[in-house]
Amino acid sequence: MRIDVLGAVRACDDDGGPIALGGPRHREVLARLVAAEGRMVTADTLVGDLWPEPPARALGALRTFVAALRRAIEPGRPPRTPPRVLVTEGTGYALRLPRAAVDAHRFQDALAQARRSPPSPEGAAALGEALSSWRGPAYADLPDAAWAQRERARLDELRLQAVELRAGLLLDAGQDSGDAGDAGQGHGLVAELGAHVAEHPWREPAWGLLARALYRDGRQADALATLRRARTMLVEQLGLDPGPALQRLETDILNRSATLEAAPRAWPGTDVRLGPRTTVELARTLALAGSDALVLSRRNRLAAIEAAEHTGDVALTARVIGAYDVPAIWSRADDPGQSRAVVSAAERTLTALGPGGPPDLRARLLATVAVESRSADTCGSAAQNAHRAARQAEALARKLGDPALLAFALNGVFLHSFSRPGLAPERDGIGAELVTLSTRHGLPTFAILGRLVRMQSASARGDLTAADEHATAAEGIASVHESPLVSVLTLWFRARVTAARSTEEGGPTAAAAAAAYRAADEALKTAGMPGLRHGLLPLALLGLRLLHDRPAPTGPQYDWGPHLPWAAPLVLLAQHRPEEARAALAATPEPPRDHLQEALWCLTAHAATRLGDRESAARAATALRDARDEDAGGASGLLTLGPVERYLTEAEAVGAV
Numbered sequence: 001m002r003i004d005v006l007g008a009v010r011a012c013d014d015d016g017g018p019i020a021l022g023g024p025r026h027r028e029v030l031a032r033l034v035a036a037e038g039r040m041v042t043a044d045t046l047v048g049d050l051w052p053e054p055p056a057r058a059l060g061a062l063r064t065f066v067a068a069l070r071r072a073i074e075p076g077r078p079p080r081t082p083p084r085v086l087v088t089e090g091t092g093y094a095l096r097l098p099r100a101a102v103d104a105h106r107f108q109d110a111l112a113q114a115r116r117s118p119p120s121p122e123g124a125a126a127l128g129e130a131l132s133s134w135r136g137p138a139y140a141d142l143p144d145a146a147w148a149q150r151e152r153a154r155l156d157e158l159r160l161q162a163v164e165l166r167a168g169l170l171l172d173a174g175q176d177s178g179d180a181g182d183a184g185q186g187h188g189l190v191a192e193l194g195a196h197v198a199e200h201p202w203r204e205p206a207w208g209l210l211a212r213a214l215y216r217d218g219r220q221a222d223a224l225a226t227l228r229r230a231r232t233m234l235v236e237q238l239g240l241d242p243g244p245a246l247q248r249l250e251t252d253i254l255n256r257s258a259t260l261e262a263a264p265r266a267w268p269g270t271d272v273r274l275g276p277r278t279t280v281e282l283a284r285t286l287a288l289a290g291s292d293a294l295v296l297s298r299r300n301r302l303a304a305i306e307a308a309e310h311t312g313d314v315a316l317t318a319r320v321i322g323a324y325d326v327p328a329i330w331s332r333a334d335d336p337g338q339s340r341a342v343v344s345a346a347e348r349t350l351t352a353l354g355p356g357g358p359p360d361l362r363a364r365l366l367a368t369v370a371v372e373s374r375s376a377d378t379c380g381s382a383a384q385n386a387h388r389a390a391r392q393a394e395a396l397a398r399k400l401g402d403p404a405l406l407a408f409a410l411n412g413v414f415l416h417s418f419s420r421p422g423l424a425p426e427r428d429g430i431g432a433e434l435v436t437l438s439t440r441h442g443l444p445t446f447a448i449l450g451r452l453v454r455m456q457s458a459s460a461r462g463d464l465t466a467a468d469e470h471a472t473a474a475e476g477i478a479s480v481h482e483s484p485l486v487s488v489l490t491l492w493f494r495a496r497v498t499a500a501r502s503t504e505e506g507g508p509t510a511a512a513a514a515a516a517y518r519a520a521d522e523a524l525k526t527a528g529m530p531g532l533r534h535g536l537l538p539l540a541l542l543g544l545r546l547l548h549d550r551p552a553p554t555g556p557q558y559d560w561g562p563h564l565p566w567a568a569p570l571v572l573l574a575q576h577r578p579e580e581a582r583a584a585l586a587a588t589p590e591p592p593r594d595h596l597q598e599a600l601w602c603l604t605a606h607a608a609t610r611l612g613d614r615e616s617a618a619r620a621a622t623a624l625r626d627a628r629d630e631d632a633g634g635a636s637g638l639l640t641l642g643p644v645e646r647y648l649t650e651a652e653a654v655g656a657v
Helices: 024-036 045-050 058-073 101-115 121-131 146-172 189-199 204-216 222-240 243-254 276-287 290-309 313-323 336-353 359-371 382-401 403-415 424-441 444-460 464-480 485-501 510-525 534-545 559-574 579-587 597-611 614-627 644-655
Strands: 002-004 008-014 086-089 092-096
Touching: 002 101, 008 382, 008 644, 024 045, 024 058, 024 092, 024 146, 045 058, 045 092, 058 086, 101 121, 101 146, 121 146, 146 189, 146 204, 146 559, 189 204, 204 222, 204 243, 204 290, 222 243, 276 313, 290 313, 290 336, 313 336, 313 359, 336 359, 359 382, 359 403, 359 597, 382 403, 403 424, 403 444, 444 464, 444 485, 464 485, 485 510, 510 534, 534 559, 559 579, 559 597, 579 597, 597 614, 597 644
Parallel strands: none
Antiparallel strands: 002 008, 086 092
């Protein structure tokens, strides 16, 4: 079957015949499940989405709608056999269809593919075909539903981006500006972009594309006039100057820059090798896709750096190293060896440039050193050098007035803001500046980073309402800008919320919280972030058990990863091996200065309390005092052990004996 939502909601059977879906509520249930993209939607959420003020029998009515939809979309299903398309899952329902069976999903996948692929007329044609599937506003027959309004706005933004990306692909691939009818529209690219700009005059990228198309059509004066109209509109209507991209484009058009010419087009079947600058741009795109693409991204990046160094061109090498400004949220690298190689290359290049080198290149290299020298992977002089590099990059970026460079530098500052427990307010300030800066200057990936930083900071302070608002905002930006890794992190955050509320009267059970953690771990398994995942689930389950005053989980299935030294004393106690637990506690090191340091210090405090180890208790209490008002583990935004106050009070009592 096929479901279409880019217009009025409709469904067709295998032969293309229409499926009678029933009344408006039936179509809305189906459409809401389409919007979830295969994820389960709880019955309570569906009820809330269907009725602003649910009637007394709303849940029964929902079940009736679901049953009717199942009969409509699987008419041949034998009695008493489980449905295969609209399935019951947990406390709700999910739609199990291939993505190719839903027009909105096909459109989004075509857009994602076009973003990942080198420019070509074929890529533009595929995107044009995807755009042709739009029959009107998404979910057009559900104008009043709040969820549909949000989804309609998200998809419409993606449609506008697809129009602009297709135009950019045609220009980059050398398509003549007067021949853009690959989707059978029969209009030239200049005419299409002119209409697009007239309908959406606030979109700076559209103005830039129109100016490029005019220039490529031999109309330099018209191209410059277009950019000046854009400047006038932005200044007079919004009080804003054009962004750096439009300003650079105006300069390039004035100077007839060679960068405005189309890339050379290869004959079919030839082996086109990407150069080290284009390769690192591809790596940046792949990194945002996650999973295997993220692993490939890191590999391509290192290969590009090595290729650039072999050229002996120091400035080129600096640009290649500094161009990979992919936001980093976690304080442990996924491939520490690779990160060390990048840091070494950046430091060699900084030395070669010297203190008098171009300040923008030096700032990017310094920011790279800071970001790649994650706080969990460095110590001693290396950690000090990385912290110093972060602050130097920030100072240079502020002096240069480059917002994208400043966002990258602030990422490095954030990753080194774990020098001691209790610094959540400082990190929240960094996150707030990232959000403001990125929103003002159109830097969506760093806007996501800022929201996630603020989510973590609010979680550390125990303000789950504010944390949820930031998580939802990050998800909203990510859905528009194709950043699937964000939903993996927010899934963990919501599991952390379930765990915290499992101690409340009438809240979810501990078993439900454990299930939520395991589901989040499954999502993380294929995200390409082993530095985050390794040992995270056992630590989260240990925190859940401590919330309910239960012993640590034991057994060979628990791989504690880098957290083993701090978990071992409690695991040994759970196995009734107190002397071994005492020895393990005595050998426990100071936790890394990262997202989990408060949580690991609290494990030390709890083990010391259980064992009556005065020295270890006093050490933990000293470390935790500045974090007294925070949540243990909350700084990660992914798990919780409960209030730091609980563990600190225990440790102070034992340490003072």
